[in-house]
Amino acid sequence: MSSSSPPAAEPATAAPEMSPPEARLAMMELANMIAVPMALTAVIRLGVPAAVWAGGANLPLSAAELLPAGHPDPSVLERLLRLLASRGVFSEHAADGGRERRYALTAVGRTLVPSAPSGASYADYVLQHHQDALVLAWPRLHEAVLDPAGPEPFARAHAGVPAYAYYGQDRDANEVMLRAMTGVSEPFMEALLDGYEGGFEGVGTLVDVGGSSGACLEMIMRRVPTIREGVNFDLPDVVAAAPPIAGVKHVGGDMFKSIPSGDAIFMKWVLTTWTNDECTAILKKCHDALPDGGKLVACEPVVPETTDASTRTRALLENDIFVMTTYRTQGRERSEEEFRQLGIAAGFAGFRALYLDPFYALLEYVK
């Protein structure tokens, strides 16, 4: 997938007229939707995806086989697996003449198993989003509507401490965040590097702003050997927990104050969490750190113009509300035009968007 225009929207199908019982059923499903991510979190905490995958075997296993021998009641786990099979995470197989249900991972379920040497996967992202500290913010979502200029729900739930500062104060939360970002970024970076051929040509020093563990930078440098030096720039507490990477210098600091200079800047999933004014401030610091003609390569979700029921639209709109709840009420997914305008406000002369992946777009700003 590589294009300068976003993936086509699903044809706008008029919502079929539902009978009252069908409508009540649809609302019953929505009212209990929390069961899906929490069942997912539970099976990950229990190590189920890795046990089923078993190094690539992916043989259908029963709940009893997934639990320690002598477990008093495997039916509790089986109920979670049935729900997740109905949601496409597991495939269900009948065994023992239909008396036993067994479960293997689908393609969706396989995203929960690490595919890169870091050992991180989408399972870490699921765990990050459903840890107690983040879940506590959700019941306060309506307060973001009533007080849109006030603190975001996460800060309201944590005595005014915003999420990034909270991670810095809590070793476990910091570790979970690093793994979550790595787990989501690694498979995307493969797609980016396949589609953005020549994009880093002529770059000797590349700075990753908000680079977290440095996993993205490591992948870029493995594929583009002409980059001699990588600078992984993030908050001091974050780089302190990042693993050493050959050719990469971890630098702690604050992107609102100053950003290390380089031939080009990479920045992934940073702008979405900040307000328009904060984004302009970050982009201005990037502009200052680049030579004339230098590029900022940003990767961010771009919100679709149309509203439909496709998986892509739902994933993007749900993530927009996650950002509103966790990072900033006015931090948000933006349209391509909004990203272009942010670049102009910061002094960038050129802009283009490439759609190399259904979730993230590549936004290229040229000084």
Ligand SMILES: C[S@@+](CC[C@H](N)C(=O)[O-])C[C@H]1O[C@@H](n2cnc3c(N)ncnc32)[C@H](O)[C@@H]1O
């Ligand atoms: C959502 S994460 C994205 C991580 C990584 N770029 C990726 O996509 O895998 C945003 C990153 O921005 C970093 N960050 C937040 N505030 C920052 C600041 N003031 N200066 C530098 N980095 C910051 C966070 O610590 C975090 O690692």
Ligand SMILES: O=C(O)c1cccnc1
């Ligand atoms: O964890 C997330 O979903 C996330 C992180 C940064 C920016 N937007 C979303």
